[in-house]
Amino acid sequence: MTTDVITLSPELRARLRGLRIAPRRALARGGIGQHRxxxxxxxxxxxxxxxxxxxxxxxxxxxxxxxxxxxxxxxxxxxESPLTVWLLLDASASMGQVDESRPGFSRLDAARQLALAIAELAIGQGDRIGLLVVGNDRVDGVDAGTGPRQRDRQLLMLDGLRASGAWPGSDRLAPVWERIGADDMVVLLGDLFDPASVDLATRLAAARREVLAIQLLTVGERDFDYRGGRRFEDPETGEVLPGDGAALRAGFFERFGAAQAALAARLDAAGIRHVRHVLDQPLDAPLRALFAPPGRR
Known part of the structure; x- marks a missing residue:
C-alpha cells in the first residue's frame, strides 16, 4: 500500500538542518570549492x-x-560548482512490501519521503536535482533542474507512484545513461534485492558517476519475528514458501546475512557509499549517515 500525498513533517525538516550534499571530490578537499x-x-x-x-x-x-x-x-x-544529483528510485513490486506493525507504510513510501527530502536539500543548496523511477519494466523520469518548480515536478511524479512489475532489462535502461552525465551524483533508493539494480549501480560507478545507495528493509527482514504457520510470497515472481516462522528463522538469518555481506562487499569494491535503513527507524538516519558533516552523524 502507498499513501497518496507525500509530506515531510516539521520534526523531520528540523532534523535535516545542517545536512549538506557534497560530492566525494569535495569531501577529499574538506568540502571547499565543489558546490554551488x-x-x-x-x-x-x-x-x-x-x-x-x-x-x-x-x-x-x-x-x-x-x-x-x-x-x-x-x-x-x-x-561555484555545478552539482547534479539524480534520484534513482526502485518502484518494482517488491518495494510495496509493508510491515505487520505498520501496514499502511511500505518500502516505497519510505523511498518517496527520502527522495523528497534529498530533493529539498539539493534545491536548498542551489543544485540541480533529477528523478528516475525504475519499475514496471520501464524507466520514467523528471529531467534535472533547480528551484521550487523542480520540487513540484518531482513531487507530482512521486505522489503518483505505485510499486509494480519488475526491474527492466538492460535494453530498457537507455534513459538512465542518456540523462546521467559523467561526474553526476546518483542516489539509489531501493531494497537492492534484484541483482540487476546492483549491476546498474556498479556500472554507473565504473563510468565516473558517484553513486550512493540507501537500502530499504522491513522490520520483518531485520528481526524475522514471525510465529506460527506462514506463507512467504515473492511479489515479483509469485513464488510461495509455506512454513513455520519460528522454524525458518535460523535458516533465514544465515542466508540473509550472507547475502547482505556479499552485497556490502560488492558495493564497497565499486566505491559506492551505502547505508541500510529499516522502516521503523527515523527517516533522517540514512541521510545523516551520508550527508552530515564528520563528527555529527
Whole structure:
C-alpha cells in the first residue's frame, strides 16, 4: 500500500538542518570549492551569517563579530560548482512490501519521503536535482533542474507512484545513461534485492558517476519475528514458501546475512557509499549517515 500525498513533517525538516550534499571530490578537499550553493566554511563569495552550531569549524567563526555582539556566528559562502544529483528510485513490486506493525507504510513510501527530502536539500543548496523511477519494466523520469518548480515536478511524479512489475532489462535502461552525465551524483533508493539494480549501480560507478545507495528493509527482514504457520510470497515472481516462522528463522538469518555481506562487499569494491535503513527507524538516519558533516552523524 502507498499513501497518496507525500509530506515531510516539521520534526523531520528540523532534523535535516545542517545536512549538506557534497560530492566525494569535495569531501577529499574538506568540502571547499565543489558546490554551488550555501555551504559551511570558507568559499569564493560571502553569502550570509548564521548562528554557530556544535561541530562547526572554529575557523569559520567570525571572531570580530563575536567581539562586538558576544554571540557566535559562522560565515556561509556561495561556492561555484555545478552539482547534479539524480534520484534513482526502485518502484518494482517488491518495494510495496509493508510491515505487520505498520501496514499502511511500505518500502516505497519510505523511498518517496527520502527522495523528497534529498530533493529539498539539493534545491536548498542551489543544485540541480533529477528523478528516475525504475519499475514496471520501464524507466520514467523528471529531467534535472533547480528551484521550487523542480520540487513540484518531482513531487507530482512521486505522489503518483505505485510499486509494480519488475526491474527492466538492460535494453530498457537507455534513459538512465542518456540523462546521467559523467561526474553526476546518483542516489539509489531501493531494497537492492534484484541483482540487476546492483549491476546498474556498479556500472554507473565504473563510468565516473558517484553513486550512493540507501537500502530499504522491513522490520520483518531485520528481526524475522514471525510465529506460527506462514506463507512467504515473492511479489515479483509469485513464488510461495509455506512454513513455520519460528522454524525458518535460523535458516533465514544465515542466508540473509550472507547475502547482505556479499552485497556490502560488492558495493564497497565499486566505491559506492551505502547505508541500510529499516522502516521503523527515523527517516533522517540514512541521510545523516551520508550527508552530515564528520563528527555529527
Amino acid at each position: 550553493g550555501r555551504e559551511r566554511g570558507s568559499g569564493m563569495e560571502f553569502a550570509q551569517y548564521r548562528a554557530y552550531e556544535p561541530g562547526d569549524e572554529p575557523k569559520a567563526i567570525d571572531w570580530k563579530l563575536y567581539a562586538r555582539s558576544d554571540r557566535l556566528f559562522v560565515r556561509e559562502a556561495e561556492r
